[in-house]
């Protein structure tokens with residue numbers, strides 16, 4: 259029986275729908291185990307711009323900082339996607355949250371539920387047993403380097419930057435995680451092109467001396483993108499920079515059948531943030547078809563990593579598994595070959611409890 | 612009957628083996644059609660560093676510049692991969708060639724030969740009919756921006772940079788190509804994060820007004836990485852920046868069954884360069900198992916694009932197709948389910964003529 263304070267930050271689009279479901283699951287767990295969870299809800303992204311004139315207010319940030327964990331949805335809006343000149347953008351709220359909360363490590367577990375073997379574009383025999391844990395660096399790279407225009411706006415630039423310390427702290431987390439798993443670490447970079455890549459490789463090479471029990475391989479980011487599809491089972495833990503991590507984990511979502519299945523944990527100096535890896539998906543917003551499983555699994559990661567509640571976390575994962583075993587699906591993970599029941603996000607939850 | 616001068620630049624590793632085969636095919640075509648092709652061979656990459664103290668000499672570059680086309684292999688060596696502090700690197704030869712010859716457009720056609728439907732990790736029903744043409748920008752981005760170290764070598768940086776003009780000229784080529792195909796263009800960027808991405812999107816949006824017949828979509832690079840696997844048939848022409856193009860085309864190689872099948876054409880201000888998209892693959896060098904088809908198809912692109920020899924080019928592609936139809940395979944594209952003949956690179960060529 260524990261007391262915890264959780265901030266719910268649904269953000270935009272389907273973030274609203276799926277986070278509501280994630281929260282319900284957390285509430286059920288609290289009731290079941292006799293925990294006392296309290297909640298605050300804050301705005302972030304497009305809706306925050308509309309209501310507060312800022313993609314993330316100081317107040318919202320403080321509320322997050324003072325909480326025990328944040329369950330986050332997604333940010334974004336087509337309006338900004340189509341207007342590259344917009345000065346204030348939903349994503350700035352996300353970046354501010356990541357930077358100010360010191361969330362330098364983004365964990366993205368890629369694991370296929372056996373029941374979804376048929377839902378992927380990749381052949382089941384290539385996928386079966388694939389189990390990858392990504393460590394994506396989250397507070398460096400072109401995301402936070404200097405950027406702007408010169409030559410009267412006719413040239414744009416973005417600076418990618420990494421310090422030795424930044425590489426070390428994310429690599430350490432990845433090495434430690436590999437130790438509790440299959441003891442393999444792949445570090446993905448572009449050391450053949452980028453100076454940040456060469457620093458990255460140098461640091462990981464040096465650190466590998468402290469982890470003689472871990473088998474380390476260095477791959478170029480392009481080769482990694484290829485190998486993820488060709489032979490996903492060759493990977494255990496993958497550590498990579500912010501931008502490569504963004505691309506490679508979206509790609510790897512196909513290993514798990516759908517983006518709608520993938521949760522992530524962003525951790526670092528203080529409060530952890532838990533979120534689906536999918537975006538705000540305005541094309542399906544309000545239709546009740548969004549897959550809430552990524553948010554539910556994000557809640558499971560929250561319980562496990564921020565609260566140390568292993569049993570509670572496993573119960574959530576088990577519930578998802580049971581629901582899939584029983585043939586329930588959202589549209590994105592339905593196997594066109596079989597005729598399984600399909601259900602909406604909210605209803606799926608009813609089943610979970 | 613035409614007179615042409617071709618530079619052969621095999622580079623390193625399997626580059627040597629496959630380019631020799633590519634050249635033989637060009638020679639056969641010349642003999643068959645009564646063309647008079649002359650050849651020069653130059654060093655580039657690791658072997659050039661060893662022999663000349665430079666990854667690409669001024670002389671070699673001049674020889675390329677004065678030729679009608681270059682058939683290139685690959686550069687790289689494990690020595691440098693494992694030593695991120697090396698000052699002189701094989702890749703510098705490649706970058707110098709690309710920059711000095713003004714090769715700003717790298718065309719990478721991704722097309723699956725029907726016979727190889729089974730060789731991919733992706734399900735045949737997802738792949739069948741996929742036909743994508745990538746336009747990867749090749750002389751900008753972090754590849755050529757300022758890069759270095761600061762804080763006593765403890766911080767590394769790479770500058771990504773694009774000018775309006777650089778985006779326009781590659782986008783124009785992509786729009787024009789889409790016009791001769793299925794009239795769909797996808798532009799992949801990270802406009803939600805990068806200023807270069809916002810400039811990129813702005814330029815492509817503006818240009819699309821000149822191409823009302825082309826259906827344009829803007830996707831984030833991460834979403835593109837996901838969609839390439841989920842539904843490759845949705846794409847026709849894809850245009851993207853240098854770094855994203857590097858990653859996305861390596862990934863997309865899995866749509867064609869193997870990297871060993873993919874050719875590319877680098878074109879721009881003058882002499883065009885034709886090369887496999889695969890690397891120097893030192894792990895299989897000297898074993899005679901490298902797939903020469905990428906180099907053969909590069910030769911076909913060379914005949915078509917630089918020499919305007921459509922018939923000759925098609926004959927090469929047809930020969931590859933016949934060879935696959937007859938069940939000949941290299942190791943990388945063998946389908947484990949069926950028992951097809953397997954042959955070495957050099958022998959495969961015997962069949963082709």
Ligand SMILES: CC(C)[C@H](C(=O)O)[C@@H](O)C(=O)O
Pocket residue numbers: 333334349352504535537803804833
């Ligand atoms: C919304 C976008 C800016 C973000 C990113 O690029 O980091 C998203 O793709 C993610 O992966 O969290």
Ligand SMILES: CC(C)[C@H](C(=O)O)[C@@H](O)C(=O)O
Pocket residue numbers: 450451480686687702705857888890
């Ligand atoms: C060898 C390497 C530097 C090169 C690149 O990154 O451009 C290669 O991957 C390619 O795609 O041609």
